[in-house]
Amino acid sequence: MTLSEGWRPTDPNRPGALWSVRLASGNRFAVVDLLLRLPDGGYAPVLIRGHRTTDPGGGARLTDLGELPDAGPIGRADPRKKLRSHARDALALAHVYRLLDELGLASGEKRGGIIGFGGPSGDAAWDDGAVIAWHDLDAASGNGSPLAEYDARFADRLAVAQAAAARRPALAQPSRISECRLCPWWTVCGPELESAHDISLLVAGGDVDILRSAGAATYDDVAAMDPAVAAGLPLTGIPAGEARIRARAMQQALPMVRRSETVDVVRADVELDVDMESYLDDGAYLWGTLLTGRRVPGFEQGYRPFATWAPLDSAGTATNFVAFWSYLAGVREVCAEQGLTFAAYCYSHKAEERWLYGTPARFPDAPGMPTRSDIAAFCGSPQWVDLYQEVRRLFIVPGSLRLKAIAPVAGFAWRDPEPGGENSMAWYRSAVAPGFTQGETGAAEDVVMHHRQRILDYNEDDVRATYTLRQWMSQHPDAMPTAASLA
Numbered sequence: 001m002t003l004s005e006g007w008r009p010t011d012p013n014r015p016g017a018l019w020s021v022r023l024a025s026g027n028r029f030a031v032v033d034l035l036l037r038l039p040d041g042g043y044a045p046v047l048i049r050g051h052r053t054t055d056p057g058g059g060a061r062l063t064d065l066g067e068l069p070d071a072g073p074i075g076r077a078d079p080r081k082k083l084r085s086h087a088r089d090a091l092a093l094a095h096v097y098r099l100l101d102e103l104g105l106a107s108g109e110k111r112g113g114i115i116g117f118g119g120p121s122g123d124a125a126w127d128d129g130a131v132i133a134w135h136d137l138d139a140a141s142g143n144g145s146p147l148a149e150y151d152a153r154f155a156d157r158l159a160v161a162q163a164a165a166a167r168r169p170a171l172a173q174p175s176r177i178s179e180c181r182l183c184p185w186w187t188v189c190g191p192e193l194e195s196a197h198d199i200s201l202l203v204a205g206g207d208v209d210i211l212r213s214a215g216a217a218t219y220d221d222v223a224a225m226d227p228a229v230a231a232g233l234p235l236t237g238i239p240a241g242e243a244r245i246r247a248r249a250m251q252q253a254l255p256m257v258r259r260s261e262t263v264d265v266v267r268a269d270v271e272l273d274v275d276m277e278s279y280l281d282d283g284a285y286l287w288g289t290l291l292t293g294r295r296v297p298g299f300e301q302g303y304r305p306f307a308t309w310a311p312l313d314s315a316g317t318a319t320n321f322v323a324f325w326s327y328l329a330g331v332r333e334v335c336a337e338q339g340l341t342f343a344a345y346c347y348s349h350k351a352e353e354r355w356l357y358g359t360p361a362r363f364p365d366a367p368g369m370p371t372r373s374d375i376a377a378f379c380g381s382p383q384w385v386d387l388y389q390e391v392r393r394l395f396i397v398p399g400s401l402r403l404k405a406i407a408p409v410a411g412f413a414w415r416d417p418e419p420g421g422e423n424s425m426a427w428y429r430s431a432v433a434p435g436f437t438q439g440e441t442g443a444a445e446d447v448v449m450h451h452r453q454r455i456l457d458y459n460e461d462d463v464r465a466t467y468t469l470r471q472w473m474s475q476h477p478d479a480m481p482t483a484a485s486l487a
Contacts, residue, residue, distance in 0.1 A: 018043075025102040027158060032096050033115075035105075042107030044074065045096035046115060046132055049089060050281050053116030053133040054126075057082030061134040063113070074111050075134045083133055089114050090135050094150035097137055110138040110147065117281050175208060176200040182422070202247055202398065207237045223247035227487070246398040248486040255409045256480045257396040263477035265394060265470055266385050268343035269294045270335050272328065273463035276352045277455060279428050283312035283362070284355035287324040288459035290467055296334050299327075303460045309432050309452065318363035321355075325370050332383065347403045347466050348388040353379055387466050394473065396483055407465040410472030414461045416454065424458060427451045 018035040034046035054060050060083045061075035093112025100106035111134045119126025137146045144152075160171045174189035175198065183189075193201055197218040200208045210233060216222045222230065222243050230244045238246065249257050270293045277286035287306040291299060306324035310316025328344065335342040346352045356375050363369055378384055391397065391406060399405060404419060430451040433444060472479070 023096070023099050023103065025099055028095065028099040028102065030096050030099050034113075035100075036113070038074070038107045038109060040108050042109075043100055043105050044107050044109065044111055044113065045093055045100065046113040047089065047092055047096075048115045049086075050117050051086070052084055052118050053086070053089075053114050053128045054078075054081040054119075054131075055084045056080065059083075061111075061136075062131040063134065064131055065115070074109055074113075075132070083135065084116075086114070090137065090146035091150050091153070093135055094137050094146045095154075097147065098150065098154070111135060112137055174198075176204070178204065197250075202243070202250060203235065204237050207235045210235060211243075219247040219250050223251055242396055242483075245396055245483050245486045249396065249398045254480065255397070255399060255406075256391075257398075257486060258477075258480050258482045259394060259396060261482060263394050263473050265390050265473045266343060266382075267470070267474060268383075269340040270296055270331065270342045271467070271470075272331060272342070272344040273466045274328075274344055274346050274352060275459055275462040275466070276346075276355055277424060277428070277459055278351075278355055279312060279425060283317050284321070284359060285309065285312060285317070285428070286455065286459055287321070288456075288463050289324070289327065290460070290463040291331065292467060294340055296331055296340070297338070298334060299331055303463065305456055305459060307452075307456065311432075315363070315366065317359065318366035318369060321359045321363075322366060322368040326368060328378075329370075343383055343385050345385045345387050345466050345470065347386070347462075349379070349384070349386040387470060390473075391469075395480070403462070403465055403469075407469050410469045412465045412468040414458070414465070416458050416461070419458055419461065424455060427455050427458075431455055 016037045018037075019033070021032045021035050023030050023032060032045050033048045035043040036046060037043050054062075058077075058079045058081065060078050060081040062078050062081065063075045090112075093114070097106055097110065097112055113132035113134045115132055116128035119128055135146065139145055141149070163169065163171045174193055176189075176193055177200075180186050180189065197220050199211050199216055199218055199222070202219040202222060203211060211222065214229075214233060216225065225244055227244060231241045233240045233243065235243060245257060249255075270291070273290040273292075275288045276284050277288070278284040285308050289304050289306070291301045291304065295301065304327070306320055306327070308316040308320035332342055356379065357372065360369050360372060360375060364371075388401065388403075391401065397406070404414070428451070431448055433448050
C-alpha cells in the first residue's frame with residue numbers, strides 16, 4: 001500500500017501510517033514522526049533526520065517511501081548500500097520502541113526506521129530521503145544491542161531521577177561531555193567542574209573513565225603523574241604523551257603550548273581568508289573572503305562577501321557560487337602570472353568543502369560552474385590551508401580548538417555579542433522572511449535588512465579572526481611556552 005492511504009482503523013489487518021504522534025507512559029514521552037502499522041498489528045517507529053543514513057556497501061534494509069510490504073520482513077536488502085553508523089538514531093528508535101511496548105502497541109519485529117537526507121556528493125541519484133533505512137534494535141553490537149544499551153542507560157537515569165525526587169544522596173555528579181556546550185545547565189555545572197579541576201575538563205568520552213580508573217580524578221592528579229605512567233595510558237582522544245603537558249597548561253591557565261621552538265605557520269605573498277555560511281542541509285548562501293598581502297592587479301584588498309538571499313534550491317545559489325569561484329580562480333590566476341605565492345585559508349575544511357563539492361553537484365549545468373575535478377584539484381593543493389590543522393600541528397591546546405575560543409588568544413573579538421553558527425541559523429531565518437522583496441518598506445524590511453547585515457558582519461569577523469590568528473602566530477612565535485618547558 002502507499003503511505004498516502006494512511007491508517008485505516010476499520011481494517012486492523014492492513015498496514016497503515018500515523019503521522020506526528022505524541023506518546024506517553026508513566027516514565028517515557030516521545031513525539032514520533034511516523035508510526036507504521038505492520039501485518040502483526042503492532043507499530044514500528046520511523047524518525048526523520050537531517051543527515052545521511054546510508055553509505056556505499058551492501059546489506060542495508062530499505063523501504064521505498066511509496067510502498068510498504070504486506071507481509072514478511074521489513075524492507076529489502078540493498079546490495080549497493082550499507083547503514084551509516086548513527087548510534088544516537090538507534091537509541092532514539094529504541095526509546096520509542098520501548099514506549100510503544102509499554103503501551104501494548106509495539107510490533108513483534110523489533111526494528112525502527114530513519115528517513116535521512118542527501119547522499120554522496122558524486123552520486124546525484126542517491127537520495128536517503130526517498131527510503132526508510134531500518135535498524136535492527138535487537139541486533140548484537142559493541143554494547144549488546146540498541147535495546148540493551150538503551151535499557152541500561154534508561155535504568156541508570158531513572159535511578160538518578162528517583163533519588164533526586166526523594167532527596168536521597170545524589171547518584172550522579174557532573175562530567176563534561178560534548179553536549180554541555182549547548183546545555184542551559186552549563187552555567188551551573190561548569191563552575192562546579194572548574195572549581196574541582198575535574199578530569200572531564202582535560203579529556204572527553206571514554207578517556208575520562210580511563211583516567212579515573214588510573215586514580216586521576218582531577219587534572220592536578222594527571223599533572224603530578226609519573227611521565228612513563230601517563231605515556232602508557234590507553235587514551236583515544238588525545239596522545240597519551242600529551243596528557244601531562246595539557247594538565248600542567250591548565251594548572252597555569254595557558255590556552256596554548258608550542259610543540260617546538262619554531263612556529264612555522266604556512267604563509268604566502270597573497271592570502272585569502274574564506275568562511276562559508278550555510279543553512280542546515282539546504283545549502284550555502286554566503287561565501288565571505290578577505291584578501292590581504294601583496295596587491296593583486298585587478299582585485300581590491302579587504303572583505304568581499306558573495307551572498308544570496310534567494311531560496312537555496314534556486315538558480316540564485318548556483319549563480320552566487322559561480323561568482324565566488326570565479327573570484328577565487330581569478331586571484332589564483334593573476335598570482336601565478338605575477339610570480340606571487342598564494343594561499344586560501346579556512347578554519348576546519350570540512351564545512352567549506354561540503355558545499356565546495358556539494359554546490360556543483362546540485363547545479364552541474366549552471367553556466368561557469370566548476371567541475372568536481374576542478375574543486376578536487378584546488379582542495380588537494382598546497383594553496384588550500386586549514387588553519388585549524390595548522391593550530392593542531394603547531395600547538396598543544398588543552399581546551400577548545402573552536403575558532404571562537406582560539407582567536408581571542410590572539411587578541412581578536414567579534415563585534416556581535418552572540419557570535420556562533422547556531423545563532424546565525426536564526427538570523428538567516430529572519431533574513432529570508434517569507435513575503436519580503438527588495439524595495440518594500442515598513443517594519444518587516446527593517447527586520448530583514450538588520451539580520452542580513454548582522455550575518456555579513458559576523459561573517460566578516462570570522463575571516464578577520466583567522467587572519468588575526470595567523471598574523472599572531474607569525475609575529476609572536478614565543479608568546480606561549482614550549483611543551484618541553486612543561487614536561
